[in-house]
Amino acid sequence: MEFTNEELINFLKKNDIRPSNIRLKVLKYLLENRIHPSAEDIYNGVIDEIPTLSRTSVYNTINLFKEKGIVSELYLDDKEVRYDINTKLHGHFKCEECGRVYDFPVTSILHSGLEGFVIKKKEINYYGVCINCQ
Amino acid sequence: MEFTNEELINFLKKNDIRPSNIRLKVLKYLLENRIHPSAEDIYNGVIDEIPTLSRTSVYNTINLFKEKGIVSELYLDDKEVRYDINTKLHGHFKCEECGRVYDFPVTSILHSGLEGFVIKKKEINYYGVCINCQ
């Protein structure tokens, strides 16, 4: 999927984020590479277009996106945090063979014992072997 | 809940783990402190009974327990991994106020899009505010 600069700018503005060059490139990378990348992945994906880019700026940008609610974090059994531009509820499947992280729809979860608790976020993470690795 | 030394020894033997002093004390701590402790928590909980204990031994022990399948890991939005002696499928609720991690039963999850995938492990993590922190 391709995004125009205007679309990217509007996306950021709508979410109360000033559109700097780095922010636009990171956003573009996240929108066009739905692989749940780590900070390092993002850095490597953007460094060619912004040769002066620092890792710190990637972290700054991601943390800003997080605060503004346009990315969510994935805590899987890696040591790196992964990021997802899709903040709607959905499940994640991590393949133990190839390392890929897949999205899948979650229709409903039946739970009990949380009466009186305020639930703000749900994570559903599966692990196993993906269809390409059988 | 209290566990006798014999129960602890049998628990380890049944899972193909040689019962050393450290392993017994770590197991006892995990069984009697259902707080999803970090490695540091375990270290602090056992150091009084084994003053020569090293952090490395705690990690060694936990990693052995993990390999043998008697503990599971919890990847929440902390920077530390937490451990759970209960390896049966259940959900976890992390309170953003007090930091406590609660267990809750999960009856069913309806998902799609994973035809042909082998699912080996499921994690269900919720975040929010617990009933004691309202």
Place this chain on the structure above:
DNA sequence: TAATAAAATTGTAATCATTACAATTTTGTA
């Protein structure tokens, strides 16, 4: 029981993702 091998434990150093922070550069505005 003493000798030996195997297993467990320890302490220290290394790793590595992320953050802290101060300096520099860029941007927006008067």
Place this chain on the structure above:
DNA sequence: TACAAAATTGTAATGATTACAATTTTATTA
């Protein structure tokens, strides 16, 4: 153009976990 605010950078610090070699404990054999 001049100034202030915001963004970006580079380096150092942090902290959880692992690597590894040395030491201690336990089990096995003669």
